[in-house]
Amino acid sequence: MDPLIITCLGLLGLLAVFDLYVGVSNDAVNFVNSAVGSRTAPFYVIMAVASAGVLAGATFSSGMMEIAKSGVLVPSQFTFTEVLIIFSAVMVTDVLLLNVFNSLGLPTSTTVSIVFELLGGTMALACLKVWTNELPITDLALYVNSAKALSMIMAILVSVVVAFVAGLVVQFVMRLLFTFNYARAYRILGGLFGALCMTAIVYFLVMKGAKGASFMTPEMLEWLKTNNDPILLAVFGISFLLMQGAILLKNANIFPFVILAGTFSLAFAFAGNDLVNFVGVPLAALDAWHIFSAAEGADPSSFMMGQLAEPTTASSMWLLLSGVVMVGTLWISKKARRVIITSVKLSSSSRGGKEQFGSSLPARVLVRTTLHASNMIQQFLPASLLRGLGSRYVPRQYKPGEIELPFDEIRATVNLVLAAALIASATSLKLPLSTTYVTFMVAMGSSLADGAWDRESAVYRVSGVLTVISGWFLTAFSAATACGIVTILFLWGGTWLMIAGMVVACALLVKSNFFTKEEGLDLDDGREISEGNRDAIFTKLEAAVRDNVRETLNIASGGIEGLLNQDVHSLRRLKSDAVKLFDKATEQRGEYYTMSTNANAPKADRDARNFYYRACTNMKEVAHELRDQIGVSENYVANSHSAMTGSMAANLGKLAHLLRTMDPTMKPDECRRVHELIDEAQNEYLAQFSQEKISLRKSELFLGKLIFTREMLNRFSMVKFLLAGLEEQREEGLYQADADRAKKQAGAASS
Structure with missing residues (x-):
């Protein structure tokens, strides 16, 4: 052979x-x-x-x-x-x-x-x-x-x-029978539904x-065919008795x-x-x-x-x-x-996520057409029927802090059993x-x-x-x-x-x-639903700000270095990182809507939620501008435009170094040095512009970097101010709670 x-x-x-x-x-x-x-x-x-x-x-x-x-x-x-x-x-x-x-x-x-x-x-x-x-x-x-x-x-x-x-069709029927709050219907129909499945x-x-x-013999197949009905009746009867009994008794x-x-x-x-x-x-x-x-x-x-x-x-x-x-x-x-x-x-069915x-x-046209058709159909249906259908679709109310599932157990069961039945039927036909x-x-x-x-x-x-x-x-x-x-x-x-x-x-x-890093399973995109109290919000916001500032400084400094080195591959990677950072900031701000919406919550908790929203909004805007800035730099280098020269290149290099070495806590002295460098870079740009021909595209890119950096520092300063204000309120609350506790203990001792 x-x-x-x-x-x-x-x-x-x-x-x-x-x-x-x-x-x-x-x-x-x-x-x-x-x-x-x-x-x-x-x-x-x-x-x-x-x-x-x-x-x-x-x-x-x-x-x-x-x-x-x-x-x-x-x-x-x-x-x-x-x-x-x-x-x-x-x-x-x-x-x-x-x-x-x-x-x-x-x-x-x-x-x-x-x-x-x-x-x-x-x-x-x-x-x-x-x-x-x-x-x-x-x-x-x-x-x-x-x-x-x-x-x-x-x-x-x-x-x-x-x-x-x-x-x-099957899910529509099941939802009409069970509704989203199916605890009551479950005790009556649960055993029957499970037995049928x-x-x-x-x-x-x-x-x-x-x-x-591969192991079935003709005799075994014939026996199954002969006893088909008794086997199915036995499976249904035993399943119904066991499941309904477990529901009613246990x-x-x-x-x-x-x-x-x-x-x-x-x-x-x-x-x-x-x-x-x-x-x-x-x-x-x-x-x-x-x-x-x-x-x-x-x-x-x-x-x-x-x-x-x-x-x-x-x-x-x-x-x-x-x-x-x-x-x-x-x-x-x-x-x-x-x-x-x-x-x-x-x-x-979850809300609030990306x-x-x-x-x-095509999706817009299809959805708009469907909405028009739905409105027309509703005009011909009795109002009582529409109210009845609507009552079966009242969504389940989640408790504050409870994670909302993508879909419930009714839909999961329908998806599994129905799909398995259709596939097995095709397999039996060798399709x-x-x-x-x-x-x-x-x-x-x-x-x-x-x-x-x-x-x-x-x-x-x-x-x-x-x-x-x-x-x-x-x-x-x-x-x-x-x-x-x-x-x-x-x-x-x-x-x-x-x-x-x-x-x-x-x-x-x-x-x-086997040699490429892949993301793991993360069905919630890292979302954790907060109960909305002041302490939980402060802990969440403090960690979010620290991580966001660190990632922003790394990407911004890397973007400037990639532009100076004409490294389009590095810029593409940083653009992907910037997109992920923007998505993350968007999701973090979206958590505001999943916090407890109790109108009777203490004023301190309501204020903390507002602090959270304002801080996350500033971080989202920075991430949005950073994504756009890296994208402009990538296009500039990919299109082989002329590199930065003279004082423009020198000042961008200094700026990248300052951002790279800046502490994520945004110390005042470091921020002041960056602002001074930006002012100096703008003045030296005007001098260079008067001595040599600089394209409008290059000028826009250079000045855009400076404006973005100044705006980034201003927004992060606001975020730092908001975080400090929230921390001050939290400490005052802790001090007041300790004082109240000590007062109660003193009163109890005197009595």
């Missing part, structure tokens, strides 16, 4: 491991976001349950492996070498494409990527064969399993609409998914159990349906090698792979090992947690349904039905959905095009280029996934 072919197979296996890592990093959001968003259990418990579901579901994915072998290409029309080229190109393209989307934090579809990569690689090679052999263009249909490919693509597209509508989970995962399990909360069961089921369905996306192609290549090896003395460039279309059962060992890799990825991948943030925030996406024209499409659109439909998209957030949420969906279509186009190009390159370059391409793909993935 050619050692190069063995090397290719080994690298395909290694790429399968990377594809599992990259793919699960993308798709982990599919089965953990609902449990994470509802805070139903600690994160490690959710991950443990999801891990168990992935391991179990991996063994049920055997039937889906046929998709990679004969779902798109017609094996009898390709030689062993050509099949190996297509499979290698698919894997190289897949891991790199998914890694790009993960880095952007966008949940894309691994199903779409693998299907369209197979389609693009097959079509590219088929077109080349037809063109080389001067065959009619209609012969392309002989190389592509068009009927199966079309059914898969249609199933993926239809799933978007079905999942969204199903999530919308558990029955649906067993039916769709076990009863319908069993025929895809006042237990069954939702965490149901949500974790739904997490397990969705992870199970994900592994059963999507495992083919990651290891199906390498396993198909392994099967092709076994077929070729059995034909002793065969020429790989002429041996046709018709036997590859014959149905086989994937080895349970390979499936279980794949499940182990997927579980490991769940625990170590930070990119997986980054994608979770995107999906949870788009479904969130939206993940900005607005867009590679996009789990990303289904779970994301179910979550979007349920959030819309829940009123999470109000007028304050609708445009941003719709923009986010349109962005993600456009990313999916971009995935299809880019996957097919890129894989087609890679296939042609591998065909022309031969085995050595295939090996080189797979090695490069592995190296890039190792670098981007």
Whole structure:
């Protein structure tokens, strides 16, 4: 056997491991976001349950492996070498494409990527064969399993609409039954709701998914089919008795159990349906090698792979090992947690936080059109009906200091169980349904039905959905095009280029996934809701001011140095840091609205909140101006404008040094030296301007730096004054409290 072919197979296996890592990093959001968003259990418990579901579901994915072998290409029309080229190109393209989307934090579809990569690689090679052999263009249909490919693509597209509508309708009905304050309805309907969920989970995962399990025998499948109704009735009856009994007798909360069961089921369905996306192609290549090896003395460039279309059962060992890799990825991948943030925030009902996406024209038009249509419909509906519906949507009132969840347990359960049911149904039909499409659109439909998209957030949420969906279509186009190009390159370059391409793909993935710092999971963006009392506000504001001043001084001084050194890469990095600082300052000021709004709170606490708002407003304005200043400097250097010279360069260098060495407490002597330097720099600029020609663009940039620095010092001085005033009030309050306490103790002793 050619050692190069063995090397290719080994690298395909290694790429399968990377594809599992990259793919699960993308798709982990599919089965953990609902449990994470509802805070139903600690994160490690959710991950443990999801891990168990992935391991179990991996063994049920055997039937889906046929998709990679004969779902798109017609094996009898390709030689062993050509099949190996297509499979290698698919894997190289897949891991790199998914890694790009993960880095952007966008949940894309691994199903779409693998299907369209197979389609693009097959079509590219088929077109080349037809063109080389001067065959009619209609012969392309002989190389592509068009009927199966079309059914898969249609199933993926239809799933978007079905999942969204199903999530919308089911969540609307559930909210009408339970409302947001569902304590009363829960005691009556909780057991029935939980039993229905558990029955649906067993039916769709076990009863319908069993025929895809690698260990199921025909006798076992027949027994399940014969006893289908008794099994489901038993599951429903036992679940209802146990759950309703726990509710009535122990006042237990069954939702965490149901949500974790739904997490397990969705992870199970994900592994059963999507495992083919990651290891199906390498396993198909392994099967092709076994077929070729059995034909002793065969020429790989002429041996046709018709036997590859014959149905086989994937080895349970390979499936279980794949499940182990997927579980490991769940625990170590930070990119997986980054994608979770995107999906949870788009479904969130929380107020006061920063939206993940900005607005867009299509979203504005869509929201405005929907509002007009809603107003027209309301005119034809009875007022009593509208009042009745409105009473079911009265939001839950949170206590001061209580963290508002992205969504509650009702919506989390609907998201999990409904998505698992739809995915498991497709798996039983051997359709590679996009789990990303289904779970994301179910979550979007349920959030819309829940009123999470109000007028304050609708445009941003719709923009986010349109962005993600456009990313999916971009995935299809880019996957097919890129894989087609890679296939042609591998065909022309031969085995050595295939090996080189797979090695490069592995190296890039190792670098981007293991040697790049990634942000961790932070669903609240660092927001901590304060109770709004004076002491808590002072502690929070003191820490915020210290950190903000330090970061601002570092970025401002670095921006000046980057401008003087003409270092565009440093300026781009600092611009990103400035944007993050502005976002952080915006969120800190937004905490003002989450503090206790008790109108009867002591005057000292109300004053402290006002101090907090004014101080944070000043810090936000500084961060905004700093972001703009760094952006102007970056554009200036990127456009290769002339560098600073003479006294302008010298004074900017001195200014950068003073800012770099300034104490974050903003000592008066240091601030005075900076102001004196700014005055001196402005005077020397006028002298230099009179002696040489200085462009308007350079002058604006130089003077802008000076004005920004002066404004920054003035605003931070105001922040320092506000913080000092708050501290003085706090100390007076502590002194008065000590005096009152001593007076009471003295009175008690005398009595």
